[in-house]
Amino acid sequence: MWDESYALTWVGDWSGRRARLTPHLPALYDATADQRFTYKELDERAERVGAFLRDKLKLEKGDVLGLISRNRVEPIDLYFATGKLGLILAPLSYRLAPRELNELLRRIQPKALFFEEPFHSLVEQLELPSGVAMIAFGEKGSPYEREVLATPPQNVNRPKRLGDVHLYVHTGGTTGLPKVCLVTFRQMLWNSFNLIVSGAGRSGIEQKELLTFPLYHIGGWNTVTPVFHLGGQIILMREFDPDRVLELIERERVTHFGGVEAMFRMILASPRWDSTDLSSLEYVSSAGAPCSAEVMRPFWERGIPMTQSYGLTEGGPSNFAFVPAGHSWDEIKQKQASIGFPMFHCDYKIIDPQTGEPVPQGQIGEMCFRGPHTFEGYLDDPAKTKRVLDEEGWVHSGDLAYEDADGFVYIVGRVDDMYISGGENIAPGEVEVVIQEHPAVQACAVVGVPDKQWGQVGLAAVVLKPDAKLTAQELRAFCRERMAKFKVPKYVAFVSELPLTGPGKVDRKALRERFVRGELKAEE
Numbered sequence: 001m002w003d004e005s006y007a008l009t010w011v012g013d014w015s016g017r018r019a020r021l022t023p024h025l026p027a028l029y030d031a032t033a034d035q036r037f038t039y040k041e042l043d044e045r046a047e048r049v050g051a052f053l054r055d056k057l058k059l060e061k062g063d064v065l066g067l068i069s070r071n072r073v074e075p076i077d078l079y080f081a082t083g084k085l086g087l088i089l090a091p092l093s094y095r096l097a098p099r100e101l102n103e104l105l106r107r108i109q110p111k112a113l114f115f116e117e118p119f120h121s122l123v124e125q126l127e128l129p130s131g132v133a134m135i136a137f138g139e140k141g142s143p144y145e146r147e148v149l150a151t152p153p154q155n156v157n158r159p160k161r162l163g164d165v166h167l168y169v170h171t172g173g174t175t176g177l178p179k180v181c182l183v184t185f186r187q188m189l190w191n192s193f194n195l196i197v198s199g200a201g202r203s204g205i206e207q208k209e210l211l212t213f214p215l216y217h218i219g220g221w222n223t224v225t226p227v228f229h230l231g232g233q234i235i236l237m238r239e240f241d242p243d244r245v246l247e248l249i250e251r252e253r254v255t256h257f258g259g260v261e262a263m264f265r266m267i268l269a270s271p272r273w274d275s276t277d278l279s280s281l282e283y284v285s286s287a288g289a290p291c292s293a294e295v296m297r298p299f300w301e302r303g304i305p306m307t308q309s310y311g312l313t314e315g316g317p318s319n320f321a322f323v324p325a326g327h328s329w330d331e332i333k334q335k336q337a338s339i340g341f342p343m344f345h346c347d348y349k350i351i352d353p354q355t356g357e358p359v360p361q362g363q364i365g366e367m368c369f370r371g372p373h374t375f376e377g378y379l380d381d382p383a384k385t386k387r388v389l390d391e392e393g394w395v396h397s398g399d400l401a402y403e404d405a406d407g408f409v410y411i412v413g414r415v416d417d418m419y420i421s422g423g424e425n426i427a428p429g430e431v432e433v434v435i436q437e438h439p440a441v442q443a444c445a446v447v448g449v450p451d452k453q454w455g456q457v458g459l460a461a462v463v464l465k466p467d468a469k470l471t472a473q474e475l476r477a478f479c480r481e482r483m484a485k486f487k488v489p490k491y492v493a494f495v496s497e498l499p500l501t502g503p504g505k506v507d508r509k510a511l512r513e514r515f516v517r518g519e520l521k522a523e524e
Contacts, residue, residue: 004186007159011185012083012166014228016157019043022231025205030073031237031248037073039231045073045149046080050156052148053081057112057133061086061158064168066110067216068092068101068119070238074137074144075215076224078114083166083185084157090168090180091216098125100178105129107180107379108168117142162186165376169218171313180379181313183218190373191318192226194343199323207232208280210248210257212240218313219287223258242266246276253280258309260288261443262500264295278302283324285309289505290411290429292436292443293336305332310339310411314375314388315395319346320409337433338408346371349394350401353415359402364427366415367401368394400427417508419448419456424486426458428508431489434482435460438475440468445498445506446489449515458489459522461498461511470494472523491515491522 010017018027023040030036037045053059065087069075075091082089090108092101094116101122110132115123117138128134137144166185170178209227211234213219227234235252237244240263248254259267264286267273283305286296291308299306305324311317322340324332342348348369349358359365370393377385388396400413412429419426428446435444443463448456464470472492479488493515501507514520 011160015043015080047153049081051154052151064110066113069116071236093216182376195226205231210254211236242270246272258285261291367397422454440470459491460489493520493522
């Protein structure tokens with residue numbers, strides 16, 4: 001009988017197994033460095049890096065290796081090498097302040113830190129445990145090039161269990177320090193299966209995936225892993241650049257890419273948008289936060305299906321997807337706000353946050369899901385783990401959702417963002433969907449703010465399209481025609497941009513605080 005306690009040689013040896021099957025297929029193109037690698041070449045690099053980690057640094061199974069880098073081939077080397085050895089790779093965001101990074105380093109206790117040379121001054125401010133090996137890469141003749149890649153390749157693969165932890169992935173938030181999620185080989189493997197069998201990898205070996213998510217984010221590794229399982233090709237660049245994205249789509253004949261709404265807005269604003277040949281794209285995925293129809297429509301007009309997906313590090317990161325294959329254009333456009341359906345191997349339920357009981361179809365509740373792609377908990381934080389992962393294996397997302405009569409699921413905000421006005425529960429996302437339907441509105445965010453009479457009322461922060469005009473009274477009248485009166489925001493503030501925290505997510509706390517301090521010019 002099958003037992004997950006078995007230690008298996010294929011677990012984590014992603015590059016080795018793929019190189020054996022398709023050694024000469026193109027695996028990765030680093031567009032910034034203009035370097036191309038086959039699967040055989042990438043696996044040889046992983047064997048060189050693995051031999052260095054094992055023999056020179058004396059790292060043992062379960063040791064932690066920190067990483068600070070933009071998207072490039074060296075993080076991929078380390079992902080495959082640590083996978084072979086059973087080490088834990090901990091990618092750290094270079095966007096964090098030294099104080100935040102130092103707190104993360106204190107918790108993860110790395111035995112080595114690999115970093116891209118442009119972040120040398122940041123690394124100098126870090127408080128590392130004594131004896132930590134520090135290896136820089138990026139420039140010609142770097143220590144990584146001179147020492148690590150000069151190590152003769154060896155078969156360093158060790159048997160590992162599916163339940164062994166491979167990644168420490170930190171997740172952001174509006175308050176406090178990032179949490180560190182324990183991500184196992186099993187989680188990444190089943191995420192890969194989910195994406196492939198749910199239709200995301202329909203090009204198979206011919207897939208060319210443009211990586212836009214940073215590799216300190218679970219979305220980056222969840223893009224890389226299934227493409228390598230399929231035998232497709234990853235195309236990457238150092239950081240997101242809309243002009244370069246369009247150039248690479250046309251030149252490299254990219255078949256798919258994902259992003260967040262902020263990225264898509266920059267792509268649409270690029271002077272290259274109208275002239276770029278996008279015919280190779282099979283479809284485009286939005287993730288991270290709900291994407292407006294206004295942003296999706298230009299892709300539809302170019303004949304490119306664009307739909308939404310959803311997940312989070314703790315329970316996926318792939319949980320839901322609206323896969324365009326099998327759906328008509330009318331359905332894609334009509335259900336554009338939906339995240340579609342659960343992935344092939346994902347159960348879900350929508351519950352009342354107070355009672356824990358499932359809510360009727362059409363009613364808003366908290367999204368919960370479970371499957372073989374659930375994380376193992378938060379590093380050294382059993383209390384937080386227990387709040388998110390219950391005894392029956394359900395991950396409580398903290399996201400508000402509902403299911404329509406056709407079974408399509410929608411995300412409408414966070415449980416923490418829901419506010420109560422005159423005894424009525426109001427989900428900000430539900431209000432935002434309506435406001436964004438106004439032709440003058442480019443973006444908006446709704447938060448609950450204090451009110452003497454009703455306890456809380458809605459504040460809508462609205463970004464108008466260039467040269468558009470709209471008054472608060474006109475917007476509220478528009479809303480009253482489309483939603484219950486108690487949901488219509490009492491205050492409207494026209495702003496030049498929305499504050500963001502993390503990839504494409506609105507910082508609602510900052511909006512609320514700016515209103516309370518009187519810094520927002522809000523109209524009643």
